[in-house]
Amino acid sequence: MKFGVVQFPGSNCDWDAFHVLRNVLNQETVMLWHKDHDLQGVDGVVLPGGFSYGDYLRSGAIARFSPLMREVKAFAKRGGHVLGICNGFQVLLEMGLLPGAMLRNRNLKFLCQHVHIRVENARTAFTRAGQKGQVLRIPIAHFEGNYYAPPRTRAELIRKHQVVFRYCDATGAVTEEANVNGSLDAIAGIVNEAGNVMGLMPHPERASEALLGSTDGRVIFESLIASFARRKTGSGGKPKGRR
Amino acid sequence: MIDDRVLAEHNLTRDEYDLVLRLIGKEPSLTELGIFSVMWSEHCSYKSSRLHLKQLPTDGPRVIQGPGENAGVLDIGDGWAVVFKIESHNHPSFLEPYQGAATGVGGILRDIFTMGARPIAVMDSLRFGPLDNPKNRAIMEGVVSGIAGYGNAFGVPTVGGEVYFHDSYTLNPLVNVFCLGLARKDRIFYARAEGVGNKVLYVGAKTGRDGIHGATMASAEFGKDTEHKRPNVQVGDPFKEKLLLEACLEVMEKGLIVGIQDMGAAGLTCSTTEMAAKAGTGLAIDLDHVPQREKGMTPYEIMLSESQERMLLVSRPESVAAVQAVFAKWDLDAPVIGDVVPGDRLTAAFKGETVVDIPVRAVVELCPAYRRPSRPPLGTERRRLHPEPPVPADLTEVLRQLLASPTIADKTWVFRQYDHMVQVNTVVLPGADAAVLRLKDGRRTLGKGLALTLDGNGAYVQLEPRTGTKIAVAEACRNLACVGARPIGVTNCLNFANPEKPDVMWQFEQAVAGLAEACRAFGIPVTGGNVSFYNETEGQAVHPTPVIGVVGLVEDVRRALGPGFRRAGDVIVLLGGTKEELGGSEYLRLVHGLEGDAPPTIDLDTEKRVQEVCLAAADRGWLRSAHDLSEGGLAVALAEGAFHAARGTGCVVDLAAGIRSDALLFGESQSRIVVTTTATRRKALLALARAKGVQASVIGRTGGRDIVIRLDGADVIRLAVAEARRIWKAGLPKALRARS
Numbered sequence: 001m002k003f004g005v006v007q008f009p010g011s012n013c014d015w016d017a018f019h020v021l022r023n024v025l026n027q028e029t030v031m032l033w034h035k036d037h038d039l040q041g042v043d044g045v046v047l048p049g050g051f052s053y054g055d056y057l058r059s060g061a062i063a064r065f066s067p068l069m070r071e072v073k074a075f076a077k078r079g080g081h082v083l084g085i086c087n088g089f090q091v092l093l094e095m096g097l098l099p100g101a102m103l104r105n106r107n108l109k110f111l112c113q114h115v116h117i118r119v120e121n122a123r124t125a126f127t128r129a130g131q132k133g134q135v136l137r138i139p140i141a142h143f144e145g146n147y148y149a150p151p152r153t154r155a156e157l158i159r160k161h162q163v164v165f166r167y168c169d170a171t172g173a174v175t176e177e178a179n180v181n182g183s184l185d186a187i188a189g190i191v192n193e194a195g196n197v198m199g200l201m202p203h204p205e206r207a208s209e210a211l212l213g214s215t216d217g218r219v220i221f222e223s224l225i226a227s228f229a230r231r232k233t234g235s236g237g238k239p240k241g242r243r
Numbered sequence: 244m245i246d247d248r249v250l251a252e253h254n255l256t257r258d259e260y261d262l263v264l265r266l267i268g269k270e271p272s273l274t275e276l277g278i279f280s281v282m283w284s285e286h287c288s289y290k291s292s293r294l295h296l297k298q299l300p301t302d303g304p305r306v307i308q309g310p311g312e313n314a315g316v317l318d319i320g321d322g323w324a325v326v327f328k329i330e331s332h333n334h335p336s337f338l339e340p341y342q343g344a345a346t347g348v349g350g351i352l353r354d355i356f357t358m359g360a361r362p363i364a365v366m367d368s369l370r371f372g373p374l375d376n377p378k379n380r381a382i383m384e385g386v387v388s389g390i391a392g393y394g395n396a397f398g399v400p401t402v403g404g405e406v407y408f409h410d411s412y413t414l415n416p417l418v419n420v421f422c423l424g425l426a427r428k429d430r431i432f433y434a435r436a437e438g439v440g441n442k443v444l445y446v447g448a449k450t451g452r453d454g455i456h457g458a459t460m461a462s463a464e465f466g467k468d469t470e471h472k473r474p475n476v477q478v479g480d481p482f483k484e485k486l487l488l489e490a491c492l493e494v495m496e497k498g499l500i501v502g503i504q505d506m507g508a509a510g511l512t513c514s515t516t517e518m519a520a521k522a523g524t525g526l527a528i529d530l531d532h533v534p535q536r537e538k539g540m541t542p543y544e545i546m547l548s549e550s551q552e553r554m555l556l557v558s559r560p561e562s563v564a565a566v567q568a569v570f571a572k573w574d575l576d577a578p579v580i581g582d583v584v585p586g587d588r589l590t591a592a593f594k595g596e597t598v599v600d601i602p603v604r605a606v607v608e609l610c611p612a613y614r615r616p617s618r619p620p621l622g623t624e625r626r627r628l629h630p631e632p633p634v635p636a637d638l639t640e641v642l643r644q645l646l647a648s649p650t651i652a653d654k655t656w657v658f659r660q661y662d663h664m665v666q667v668n669t670v671v672l673p674g675a676d677a678a679v680l681r682l683k684d685g686r687r688t689l690g691k692g693l694a695l696t697l698d699g700n701g702a703y704v705q706l707e708p709r710t711g712t713k714i715a716v717a718e719a720c721r722n723l724a725c726v727g728a729r730p731i732g733v734t735n736c737l738n739f740a741n742p743e744k745p746d747v748m749w750q751f752e753q754a755v756a757g758l759a760e761a762c763r764a765f766g767i768p769v770t771g772g773n774v775s776f777y778n779e780t781e782g783q784a785v786h787p788t789p790v791i792g793v794v795g796l797v798e799d800v801r802r803a804l805g806p807g808f809r810r811a812g813d814v815i816v817l818l819g820g821t822k823e824e825l826g827g828s829e830y831l832r833l834v835h836g837l838e839g840d841a842p843p844t845i846d847l848d849t850e851k852r853v854q855e856v857c858l859a860a861a862d863r864g865w866l867r868s869a870h871d872l873s874e875g876g877l878a879v880a881l882a883e884g885a886f887h888a889a890r891g892t893g894c895v896v897d898l899a900a901g902i903r904s905d906a907l908l909f910g911e912s913q914s915r916i917v918v919t920t921t922a923t924r925r926k927a928l929l930a931l932a933r934a935k936g937v938q939a940s941v942i943g944r945t946g947g948r949d950i951v952i953r954l955d956g957a958d959v960i961r962l963a964v965a966e967a968r969r970i971w972k973a974g975l976p977k978a979l980r981a982r983s
Contacts, residue, residue, distance in 0.1 A: 012665055013398070051395075051398075051485075053482065055396070109660050110392075112395075112659050112664060113659045141665065203664070212664075
């Protein structure tokens with residue numbers, strides 16, 4: 001599978017994603033410059049973490065206007081797989097590719113720590129290598145990760161099984177305490193209705209090597225790679241929600 | 244007209260001004276006077292310290308660049324070099340905590356990438372006054388968020404550091420920021436304006452009126468009017484700095500520049516004069532071409548502005564267009580503002596007139612150096628504690644108190660505001676004895692890793708500056724040994740009060756002598772550092788606080804050790820001996836309200852041997868964990884071993900009485916490491932220690948849910964790990980009354 005990692009001027013997890021995709025998972029990976037108009041024929045796009053354009057206005061608010069993002073939007077409309085991590089998730093929200101918005105963390109502080117997230121839907125292209133209810137230990141690092149959606153959107157997300165990850169404790173229980181940033185319904189990651197665009201606040205690329213303390217994040221990249229292989233052999237089709 | 248009032252405003256003495264007149268052979272214009280004022284300030288010239296700093300060892304087989312450049316450079320093999328330094332931003336952080344700390348991070352990052360290195364780690368050494376004072380809480384909140392705000396956005400992990408609290412830092416916090424970068428050994432860049440005919444380019448943010456005389460401000464004591472100095476503090480823009488980093492590294496990679504210098508303290512003045520002086524060239528610049536944020540700026544303001552995120556580049560004329568294209572890619576301008584010219588003068592034109600014309604050497608190299616009078620403060624003779632404080636009846640309660648003390652308590656409240664994992668290299672996270680990073684080289688990851696630590700206990704240095712500073716170096720190296728790393732180089736930030744006071748100068752001289760002695764003993768070169776004087780406000784001086792940063796190498800990063808017990812049933816061994824030493828300890832201050840008579844003693848030879856045992860055992864794979872004994876002594880070190888264990892494994896420890904039980908449990912005798920090993924390796928470890936002449940004793944076993952310490956068979960401490968951890972975790976948030 002050929003991955004493209006988008007580089008905004010303030011991206012700072014771009015090379016981390018690149019490292020994991022190319023060196024750890026041995027996938028062909030290219031960098032995609034925000035001013036370019038060409039996706040270089042990639043099969044999947046990763047919007048990495050960071051502070052695109054400084055994020056002085058609102059996280060991700062300016063990134064959506066970059067030339068490359070027009071291409072990414074078209075790619076997503078065609079069914080291409082797009083994974084937004086942290087700031088990449090914020091950009092997807094600002095672009096309207098995913099519903100909802102990010103507020104500041106409940107404690108009004110930047111939070112960098114390992115958290116646990118529970119797989120809520122293992123039938124997406126991003127989680128099919130995992131299992132429903134599986135608990136992953138993955139770090140977060142953000143100031144604005146307190147997910148919010150208005151009631152109707154929230155109901156839709158739940159009804160259509162678009163909530164992919166929830167913050168939980170080590171045993172998988174979703175508790176107030178485990179929901180460190182105060183997200184609505186402890187939501188840590190969501191997928192669009194078509195199932196090809198996912199955003200999550202935790203950083204799977206930081207949990208992909210045993211040396212760094214966890215390999216739980218790999219399941220997300222490995223799912224994508226498996227989904228692509230299925231699609232290529234025609235056995236996949238449109239990923240569906242849970243029943 | 245330059246009179247005494249003008250000189251006073253510029254912090255120049257009459258004698259210094261007379262020297263300026265002799266050196267330049269004319270009466271300086273106000274702009275020229277401003278240039279001398281900042282460049283001859285304590286902050287830029289090190290005029291009170293540099294004669295003393297000469298005694299530091301700076302050579303070694305790994306040294307590529309010692310003191311004198313933006314940062315030191317050491318060879319770490321495989322074609323790679325580390326570039327590192329520490330700097331203070333104390334004064335600005337007191338005036339405006341968030342921006343003061345943020346721009347401190349920005350400044351040290353530029354020092355590192357100016358030399359061609361990509362910053363891969365930041366650490367901070369912070370000192371605040373007690374948190375029951377709301378002003379101190381506000382300063383701490385601001386400083387920590389400022390460091391986070393800048394480093395997180397820039398994308399450098401803040402991997403560790405230390406925080407101490409003491410009354411002497413009330414109204415005068417210390418904010419020392421360390422940064423380390425990685426560069427190809429054959430691609431180091433220097434601050435030299437080489438090559439007559441080459442072009443001088445200005446890159447980065449526009450010049451504004453912010454920070455004028457910041458360096459001069461940092462070279463005087465603060466009084467009651469310091470609020471007026473707030474406009475001297477600059478405002479940071481980490482996004483611009485990130486662009487600057489990428490663009491600078493790209494023009495370096497492409498071989499498009501011949502020299503580069505960041506505009507830090509004293510801004511354009513410092514960068515132009517230093518680059519010319521180092522290359523033995525002159526510079527002619529045109530201030531009209533300097534990008535300006537505001538209209539109507541005077542030459543004085545343009546030359547002295549300390550606006551952040553700016554760099555000066557020197558490039559061959561034929562490369563200028565290519566340099567500008569790279570900067571345009573990153574949405575940055577790179578106008579040419581001047582030329583490298585023959586001779587030795589800096590000239591600056593403004594609206595067609597020459598407003599500066601001075602010899603650069605006079606500015607950069609001929610500032611007077613002072614051997615200021617020094618005298619030991621009254622009452623530094625050793626004195627016993629009279630009467631001796633009683634040993635508390637409930638030692639478990641003492642442990643509770645210590646664990647809750649902000650200096651010892653868990654620092655997660657601080658560390659989790661910092662992105663400490665970005666760049667995916669952090670192997671040992673903040674909170675351990677030292678941070679450990681793995682190294683990546685394009686496609687592969689190198690087997691070796693780097694270990695980094697900062698140390699400096701001002702309370703020890705206050706009691707005995709020379710001993711205290713030796714301890715700081717020894718403890719830093721010991722911290723590295725505890726993760727399995729050998730030290731390769733030292734940087735330091737020396738925070739002292741007013742050097743014009745003889746007792747402060749004496750403390751400084753003693754500290755430098757101790758630093759030199761300890762670095763020689765460990766065979767590690769000092770590659771650079773920073774001196775911060777005038778750390779006193781309204782007559783209250785800070786504890787003399789040398790902060791020592793040591794960089795070490797871990798041969799096999801997969802084997803890096805941590806402080807936490809690994810499993811129940813392991814054998815706990817104490818390396819090193821415990822003396823009846825309570826002076827300067829956290830216990831004495833917290834429980835008895837005493838500072839004490841003298842700090843713990845230190846014997847550098849013993850220290851080295853203890854570390855060698857730890858390292859040799861780690862190399863052989865005999866150790867499960869290792870943890871340095873420091874503030875809070877043995878009892879706290881054991882508790883921390885339990886906290887860092889995955890499932891909070893407790894311990895049962897048996898000690899033999901002999902000295903005061905509080906000294907045994909909470910004293911801070913140096914050269915001690917608590918390690919755990921398996922039952923089968925126990926004998927070999929003890930034999931290894933014996934062979935090296937190191938005292939080593941099996942003191943107990945890991946396991947159980949409690950921390951149990953017995954003295955001659957009787958429980959003196961029994962505390963559930965869960966409770967201990969709760970107290971330790973809550974200490975800092977509670978003191979800050981922060982929501983967790």
